[in-house]
Amino acid sequence: xxxxxxxxxxxxxxxxxxxxxxxxxxxxxxxxxxxxxxxxxxxxxxxxxxxxxxxxxxxxxxxxxxxxxxxxxxxxxxxxxxxxxxxxxxxxxxxxxxxxxxxxxxxxxxxxxxxxxxxxxxxxxxxxxxxxxxxxx
Numbered sequence: 001x002x003x004x005x006x007x008x009x010x011x012x013x014x015x016x017x018x019x020x021x022x023x024x025x026x027x028x029x030x031x032x033x034x035x036x037x038x039x040x041x042x043x044x045x046x047x048x049x050x051x052x053x054x055x056x057x058x059x060x061x062x063x064x065x066x067x068x069x070x071x072x073x074x075x076x077x078x079x080x081x082x083x084x085x086x087x088x089x090x091x092x093x094x095x096x097x098x099x100x101x102x103x104x105x106x107x108x109x110x111x112x113x114x115x116x117x118x119x120x121x122x123x124x125x126x127x128x129x130x131x132x133x134x135x136x137x
Contacts, residue, residue: 049119061108074108091121
């Protein structure tokens with residue numbers, strides 16, 4: 001009966017070490033390139049409201065970032081509403097509102113068409129209820 005043991009060769013150990021160093025370098029680089037995501041700061045994704053047709057873009061321009069870097073994203077030739085992101089986030093969940101409709105121009109403005117559409121926010125944050133209590137003096 002022969003017992004054999006498989007010991008990794010020196011080449012295999014060198015390759016494994018280089019691979020681990022490469023992975024570490026990649027992770028470190030990504031954290032440097034995307035500090036906003038690593039620090040869980042502001043969400044830069046566009047805001048949409050629901051309609052009976054397709055979703056509609058809230059505004060045409062979004063600015064986000066941190067103290068080191070700010071990014072401005074502009075949409076053009078896309079259907080939009082000029083309701084602000086702040087107002088859209090304050091909408092009661094699933095309650096229909098009449099939103100003015102337009103098209104984003106190249107400068108990031110929502111140029112209104114004169115039409116309106118029923119819209120609602122399906123992703124609205126839960127509104128805080130104000131509790132009232134009587135104080136006895």
